Amino acid sequence: MNFDFSEEQKLLQKTARDYLDDHCGLDVCRSVLESGGTHSDALWKGVAEMGWLGAAVPEEYGGAGFGRLELALIAQELGRALAPIPFAPSVYLATEALLEFGSDAQKRAYLPRLVSGELVGTFALAERAGRSGAADVATSFAHGRLSGTKFPVLDGGIAGLVVVVAKGDSGPLLALAELDTAGVEVTPVGSIDPSRPQSRIIFDGAAAEPLANGAGEAAILHLLDRAAVLTAFEQIGGAERALEVTREFTLGRYAFGRPVASFQALKHRMVDLYAAIQLATSNAYYGAWALSTGAAELATAACSARIAASEAFDLAGKEIIQMHGGVGYTMEYDCHLFYRRAKLLSLSLGTPGEWRDRLIDRLEA
Amino acid sequence: MDFNDTTEEAAFRNEARRWLDANAKCLAPGQKRARPAGADSPGLLESAKAWQARKADAKWACITWPVEYGGRGASGIQNVIFNQEEARYNVPPNLFGIGQGMLGPTIMAHGTPAQKKRYLEPMLRADEVWCQMFSEPAAGSDLAGLRMTAVKDGGVWIVNGQKIWTTGAQHSEWGMIVTRTDPSAQKHAGITYFIVDMKSPGIEVRPIHQIDGSKDFNQVFFSDVRIPDENRVGAVNDGWRGAITTLMNERASIGSGAGMGLGIQDLIRLARETEWDGRPAIEDPSVRERIADFYWKLKGLEYTGYRTLTALSRGTTPGPENSIAKMVGAPLRQELAAFALELQGAAGATADADLTWGGGAFQQGWLGSPGLRLAGGTDEILHNIVAERVLGLPGEIRADKDKAFSDIPTGSAR
Numbered sequence: 001m002n003f004d005f006s007e008e009q010k011l012l013q014k015t016a017r018d019y020l021d022d023h024c025g026l027d028v029c030r031s032v033l034e035s036g037g038t039h040s041d042a043l044w045k046g047v048a049e050m051g052w053l054g055a056a057v058p059e060e061y062g063g064a065g066f067g068r069l070e071l072a073l074i075a076q077e078l079g080r081a082l083a084p085i086p087f088a089p090s091v092y093l094a095t096e097a098l099l100e101f102g103s104d105a106q107k108r109a110y111l112p113r114l115v116s117g118e119l120v121g122t123f124a125l126a127e128r129a130g131r132s133g134a135a136d137v138a139t140s141f142a143h144g145r146l147s148g149t150k151f152p153v154l155d156g157g158i159a160g161l162v163v164v165v166a167k168g169d170s171g172p173l174l175a176l177a178e179l180d181t182a183g184v185e186v187t188p189v190g191s192i193d194p195s196r197p198q199s200r201i202i203f204d205g206a207a208a209e210p211l212a213n214g215a216g217e218a219a220i221l222h223l224l225d226r227a228a229v230l231t232a233f234e235q236i237g238g239a240e241r242a243l244e245v246t247r248e249f250t251l252g253r254y255a256f257g258r259p260v261a262s263f264q265a266l267k268h269r270m271v272d273l274y275a276a277i278q279l280a281t282s283n284a285y286y287g288a289w290a291l292s293t294g295a296a297e298l299a300t301a302a303c304s305a306r307i308a309a310s311e312a313f314d315l316a317g318k319e320i321i322q323m324h325g326g327v328g329y330t331m332e333y334d335c336h337l338f339y340r341r342a343k344l345l346s347l348s349l350g351t352p353g354e355w356r357d358r359l360i361d362r363l364e365a
Numbered sequence: 366m367d368f369n370d371t372t373e374e375a376a377f378r379n380e381a382r383r384w385l386d387a388n389a390k391c392l393a394p395g396q397k398r399a400r401p402a403g404a405d406s407p408g409l410l411e412s413a414k415a416w417q418a419r420k421a422d423a424k425w426a427c428i429t430w431p432v433e434y435g436g437r438g439a440s441g442i443q444n445v446i447f448n449q450e451e452a453r454y455n456v457p458p459n460l461f462g463i464g465q466g467m468l469g470p471t472i473m474a475h476g477t478p479a480q481k482k483r484y485l486e487p488m489l490r491a492d493e494v495w496c497q498m499f500s501e502p503a504a505g506s507d508l509a510g511l512r513m514t515a516v517k518d519g520g521v522w523i524v525n526g527q528k529i530w531t532t533g534a535q536h537s538e539w540g541m542i543v544t545r546t547d548p549s550a551q552k553h554a555g556i557t558y559f560i561v562d563m564k565s566p567g568i569e570v571r572p573i574h575q576i577d578g579s580k581d582f583n584q585v586f587f588s589d590v591r592i593p594d595e596n597r598v599g600a601v602n603d604g605w606r607g608a609i610t611t612l613m614n615e616r617a618s619i620g621s622g623a624g625m626g627l628g629i630q631d632l633i634r635l636a637r638e639t640e641w642d643g644r645p646a647i648e649d650p651s652v653r654e655r656i657a658d659f660y661w662k663l664k665g666l667e668y669t670g671y672r673t674l675t676a677l678s679r680g681t682t683p684g685p686e687n688s689i690a691k692m693v694g695a696p697l698r699q700e701l702a703a704f705a706l707e708l709q710g711a712a713g714a715t716a717d718a719d720l721t722w723g724g725g726a727f728q729q730g731w732l733g734s735p736g737l738r739l740a741g742g743t744d745e746i747l748h749n750i751v752a753e754r755v756l757g758l759p760g761e762i763r764a765d766k767d768k769a770f771s772d773i774p775t776g777s778a779r
Contacts (some may be wrong), residue, residue: 001368001369001370001442001671001674001675001677001678002366002367002368002369002371002675002678003366003367003368003668003671003672003674003675004366004672004675004676004679005366006366069366247756247757247758250758251758251759258759258762259759261758261759262758262759262760262761262762264748264749264761267748267749267752267753267756267758267759268745268748268749268752270752270756270758271692271748271751271752271755271756272748274689274751274755274756275689275692275693275751278665278669278686278689279661279662279665279666279669279689279693280665281669281686282664282665282666282667282668282669282671282672282686283661283664283665283668285366285668285672286664286668288366289366289367292366293366293367303657303661304660304661304664304665307657307658307661308661308662308665353654355657356653356654356657356658357650357653357654357657359657359660359661360647360653360656360657363633363656363660364647
């Protein structure tokens, strides 16, 4: 039984944590949130220099040539730091889509620039409020042209490349479009977590090309599975940090002559949060195993990892505010950063409810 | 990351398998061991003892025990591997875990050389069966509040009081008890630990009838029972240390969360085979949502167990994550069973061997599940333990701190 990361991988994680401790305190997230900016450019350049954007990209495309296990641990640390950068859509979705479904020419055209950070990638599936599966998108792709509206899209304001779920002649497909081109209109949209900005993108006959092997609903769902596992690590990282912050605060805060952390009403709920994080961690590990080995179990493992991690981080986001009391509800304290990020992550890749449905489909298949 | 044995583990697994092949019959794929109703099933105790003796002769009993006591000094992961392999064979269950898993290690840690020599080998072979008598009617979660008295009279101790929740007392040759020997001391400081001959005059064992119909536990009454001083384990009034050793070993064995009855596959099968409004229940969105939640939670527990095994395999101390196994697993089993009843509609309230789905197995699990949340540390005590030992949160403020045991207020409902 070897169901854990290796010492080398843990060392890489430690390096990532040290780097982010130095370069991404919670004030970095806060400054993007308060300034209305798109991201922390210094941090983006920093993680590019660290090689994280290409952690799982082969060296021939400019990457570091590690695997998804290493990428997962980096994701966990970025989650801990509430890093205000477009890492998730650019790395877990755009870069993964190219790696999985791109032709060699497409990989050569885009991967080196995604890895260097000079190009930011994102992903566009949703079109309107409600649930929208890959099979029923209205955005159409035909004759190299893309038309339709995507709403919301993370990081549309800084992305140069977008992987679009579109309706083709013979079913849904993944199309690759550059955003800095005619027929594309990107509008910033308010976000519940302004450290992770949203946008709306209208394609009006914009030039695009299909990802070489990205046709069909199965390909799209597979891409979502991959991103779900990696995102789960971000969510776990955020939840762990929220629990740590809550623990520290409640140990230092006194009421009725004792630390509020000594009341069972808080102790037991912190334990429930700890348990939720452990269940999420174990499910995410299993997902990472399936992702890194190409195992067929990824289909159910990704669902479990996604639901468990969303539940854990959402719970952490609620509890950190509640257990801080009134100050937790102020802009000055950091609690709201977790509350916002947790909900944004749990909604941005298909809601936990959608993944529950998908899980039963797959168990029944 | 993988789920494979190391080279050494694979070699050990082969060695275990070779011996089991030569001495037992392998279960066919999908075949389950016949599940006995309990230790009282006719002939079960005898066959379990015979299998244990056979294992002992080949040094396959209590393999984690040191060689000097008849074990083979095996590692934690080797123990897991042997148990995994043994589970594949049609052999009697081990009914002796309380002695071998909890009381034996206590004697090893705190017993005299004479006690080790006298008791450990017959315990390992199951020639003698043991029971543990800790809980009392007024001392459950607050075990140190125990009231059974032991008063010294020359070379013997005279013991009076009542124990409860004692598994296997009716089958046991020996038992271990914690008693109050100094009521004027602070409550943890006046406790003494003894080995007691269960055939002693003055001991009466009465079974407890549980809500699920089984009688796994007993009440044990002590009336002027005489225990020789040589049966004392550890120093007078220092018995709490031994009790802690026993309890640590208890949590290690119960904590695995294994064997908690029907699982997710059974629930999915039920939801396929049961109709809601003329369609399989599993097509209903509310059913799908509930099953999905049971699935990821149970898988999360299973994979958490893998993380613990990994630590054992690497020879490191398992992390605190497995402390959630029973705390999360027991209430989850209760919810799962209750949902399985709900899936059956009005028929969920039946419990008929012929007419109820699965012979009423979910109904039986539902009746058994409250016990899982109480045995071996209640949900609430486990929350306190994780809060204090894992998260480092403050301990409970105690009304009995620094008081003599005899000055602690008492009271018991009913």
